[in-house]
Amino acid sequence: MPRKQHLFVVTHWLLKALVVLCFVAMAMFGLGLGGVVVAAIDANHLGIPENLEGIPRVDALSIGALALIGILACTLLVLFALGETAAIVESAISGDPFVNRNARRLTLVGWLLLAFVAVQFLMHLTINRIAERLAAEHQLPADAMGTISFDSGVSPVALLAVLLIFVLAQIFRHGSEMRSELEGTV
Numbered sequence: 001m002p003r004k005q006h007l008f009v010v011t012h013w014l015l016k017a018l019v020v021l022c023f024v025a026m027a028m029f030g031l032g033l034g035g036v037v038v039a040a041i042d043a044n045h046l047g048i049p050e051n052l053e054g055i056p057r058v059d060a061l062s063i064g065a066l067a068l069i070g071i072l073a074c075t076l077l078v079l080f081a082l083g084e085t086a087a088i089v090e091s092a093i094s095g096d097p098f099v100n101r102n103a104r105r106l107t108l109v110g111w112l113l114l115a116f117v118a119v120q121f122l123m124h125l126t127i128n129r130i131a132e133r134l135a136a137e138h139q140l141p142a143d144a145m146g147t148i149s150f151d152s153g154v155s156p157v158a159l160l161a162v163l164l165i166f167v168l169a170q171i172f173r174h175g176s177e178m179r180s181e182l183e184g185t186v
Contacts (some may be wrong), residue, residue: 008093015086022079026072033068036061054138063130070123074116081112098175106169113162121154 039048040061052060084105091097134140 005093008089012086012089012093015082015089019079019082019086022075022082026075026079029068029072029075033065033072036065036068040065054140055134056138059130059134063127066130067123067127070119070127073119077112077116077119081109081116084109084112098172098179100173100176103169103173103176106165106172110162110165110169113158113165117154117158117162 039046040058043057043061048057050057088097088102088105091099091102
């Protein structure tokens with residue numbers, strides 16, 4: 001097996017392993033969200049105090065639920081992106097990567113990753129706003145909410161990666177068109 005093909009096979013195997021890992025993560029975060037919902041419904045029976053570090057239990061549970069929903073959404077977006085990437089690698093293994101379908105797949109991966117960045121940013125913004133509001137409402141010291149921390153802002157590296165994916169999609173589209181023209185002239 002040529003070295004290039006070996007690399008594609010290894011990459012394909014790794015993508016499949018990452019898909020399994022995403023499913024496991026989604027199951028765990030789904031169970032966590034279920035636990036938060038159960039705690040919200042029957043917190044007294046579970047022995048969860050009314051106030052957690054000065055914050056009402058319902059507010060703390062809602063922040064947890066919101067964070068888990070965001071994590072589940074991001075994991076689902078990654079899962080779809082991995083699936084499309086695996087399909088591109090499969091076409092490369094078969095020896096036919098420069099097809100219009102792969103250009104569409106790469107474009108979809110770009111949009112999925114852009115949605116991932118947007119969900120991350122919105123979750124960061126929303127949860128930090130809620131934390132600031134709760135700290136102000138309950139007159140907590142500024143550092144009391146310090147345990148709620150998410151990456152601040154949008155990563156320039158992530159945006160560059162998304163841009164590169166869109167550029168690669170155009171390259172694949174152009175390669176597919178050139179190939180069609182070449183086949184038409186032969």
